[in-house]
Amino acid sequence: MSTAVRITDPGDPRLGDYTGLTDVALRRRREPAEGLFMAEGEKVIRRALDAGYPMRSMLLTPRWAGAMGELAGAAAAPVYVVEEELAERVTGYHVHRGALAAMERVPLPEPGQLLARGRRLAVLEAVNDHTNIGAVFRGAAALGMDGVLLSPDCADPLYRRSVKVSMGAVFSLPYARLPRGPRALDEVREAGFRLLALTPDARARDIQAVAAEQADGRVALMLGAEGAGLSARALAAADTWVRIPMAHGVDSLNVAAAAAVAFFAITAA
Amino acid sequence: MSTAVRITDPGDPRLGDYTGLTDVALRRRREPAEGLFMAEGEKVIRRALDAGYPMRSMLLTPRWAGAMGELAGAAAAPVYVVEEELAERVTGYHVHRGALAAMERVPLPEPGQLLARGRRLAVLEAVNDHTNIGAVFRGAAALGMDGVLLSPDCADPLYRRSVKVSMGAVFSLPYARLPRGPRALDEVREAGFRLLALTPDARARDIQAVAAEQADGRVALMLGAEGAGLSARALAAADTWVRIPMAHGVDSLNVAAAAAVAFFAITAA
Structure with a gap:
């Protein structure tokens, strides 16, 4: 605790990393630009370290x-100790877990690095909700996927809400950003992956049957955003459409549940 | 529209079913006692009807x-038309989907009725969060479970939040309340069901292997609440402990994702 510093001035520049944490638009812009992300609560901070x-x-x-x-x-790293009221004034919310850490980003791997060593990858298209990104990472890590490839318009896995919902899985599961443009998936296919697109479309095949056929191969499972699903372009780029059979007139699962079931079907085959 | 009545007095007794909808404690008490539940939004109201x-x-x-x-x-049924401000004043929130219906409860089936005709049942213990109950019902219905048995301390599937999260699956999937007490599961076993308890315990068997063994039998899958999981008593009452294998150091999935994966493993076997 030799580095602990008590701060009483909300304008102290050493608190700069922590200002306006509830301003999502501001933080989405600032954090990647400044090479920064926030970890909250002891468990998550330990996992980031x-x-x-x-x-x-x-x-x-x-x-x-x-x-x-x-x-x-x-x-x-320096420790700044502030009263609860001051913490709330700086961050904009009640820091109920008692600890917030400002962490340094590290360079992301290239897609090719994940393609070289993985056998079961998730490919996310336009999943732009921080809660959903976190939930999908938690499921992908728990169920044994080897990594995640993100389209350029996916939300930031290191945003505070994503980190929290993922329970830190965004730290343990490797991920990379795909390039923009219609050829982004070519590298995946050329690396020997079969591109499976998850869709509720009735013409899609049962995911379990396809997973069994691909048990010895390399599979990239493509998932779209809640509601919209995969784009027509992504569906056209896939090798095979797969679906989770639905009963009782239900037309869909939420994205976290659908992703978890799909990861299980792929990894347990 | 012959029954449409415009109401301008927030104290009009005909609005009584709709008062204080944001007061969870009040509504949890009132709705079952008055044989009432709320359906919100066109899709959910249609499914209830x-x-x-x-x-x-x-x-x-x-x-x-x-x-x-x-x-x-x-x-x-009578239609009460009220200005948005009045709707908000009566209900306590902004009725953004534009339509709220007060619906009549109907008697629940007895557990024996579900046991007689189902082959794949979910048994929920102390799932007392309305969001989780709704999510579990959505997954159970979508993935082809035949019904749900609830311990007495589970949350109400017809509470507004449960209904909404379930996307109306609480209407299409039959459910019943188990009696209190340690013998509550005896009737399930006597009906020929194998009681599988879902747990992260390392001594549990892989759910997929157990599901394959039970493919031709009758299975009751027991699930506990987020965090706490099944009680020691419920675990002791089970025939077999099952787990979803976890990777990357992740210790759990959220209850909706875990339930969906478990239902898939059971129904796809």
């Missing part, structure tokens, strides 16, 4: 200064 | 009076 992300600093309320300060000390 | 629930009345804002009024007319 374990995954090799450097800590820039930690913001603690006095109640948490002891236990969490040691974690920051081990990470050789 | 299709499932045979009688409509008591409908509350509409003027913008929706035409299209939705016909639905209420067909259901032979």
Whole structure:
């Protein structure tokens, strides 16, 4: 705790990383530009450190200064201790888990690195909701997918809400950004992956039957956003359309549940 | 639309079913006691009617009076048309989907009725969160489970939030309440069901292997609440513990995703 600093001025520049955390539009712009992301709560902070992300600093309320300060000390990052009211004034919300860490981004791998070593990849198109991105990562990691490829318009997996919903799975599961443009999936296919597009379309094949056929091959499972699903262009680029059979007149699952079932079908085959 | 009545007094007793909808504690008490539940939005209201629930009345804002009024007319229920401000004052929130219907509960089947005709049942213990109950019903219906048995301390599937999250699946999938007490599961086993308890416990068997063994039998899949999971008593009462294999150091899925994967594993076997 030798680095703990008590701060009482909300305008102190050392709190700059933590300002306006509830302003989603601002943070979406600032965080990638400044090479920054936020981790919240002890479990998530530990997972970010374990995954090799450097800590820039930690913001603690006095109640948490002891236990969490040691974690920051081990990470050789400064600890700022502020009263709860000040924390709320700076961040814009009640920091109920008591600890916030500003973490450093590291360069993402190229898609080719995931394609070289993975056998079961998820390909997300336009999943632009932070909760859904987090939930899909949690399911993909839990169910044994090897990595995630994101279209350029997917939400940031390191945004605070995504990190939280993923329970830190965004740190343990490798991911990369695909390039823009209609040829983005060519590299995936050329790496020997079969492109399966998940869709409720009645013409799609049962995902379990297709997974069984591909049990020894390499599979890239394409998923679209809640509601809209995959674009016509993505569907046209796929090798095979797959669907989860539905009963009782239900037309869909939410994206987290659908993704989890699809990952299970692919990885358990 | 012959039954449409414009109401301008927030204290009008005909609006009694719609008062204080944001007061969860009040509505949890009132709705079962008064044999009432709320359906919100055209799609959900239609599904409730299709499932045979009688409509008591409908509350509409003027913008929706035409299209939705016909639905209420067909259901032979009175339509109350109120300005948006009044709707908000009575219900406590902005009725953005434009239509709210007060529906009549019908008697629940006995567990024995589900046990007699189902082959794949979900058994929920202490799932007391309305969002989770709704999500589990959506998954159970979509993935072809035959019904749901609820412990006495599970949340109400007909509570407004449960109905909404389930996308109306609470209407199409039969469910019953189990009796209190340690013998509640005996009737399930005596009906020839194998009781599988879903748990992250490392001693549990892979759900897919167990599902394959039980492919021709009758299966009751027991699920506990988010976080706590099944109680020690429920685990002790089970025939077999099953788990979804986890990778990448992730210790769990959220309850909706875990339930969906488990239902898929059971029904696709």
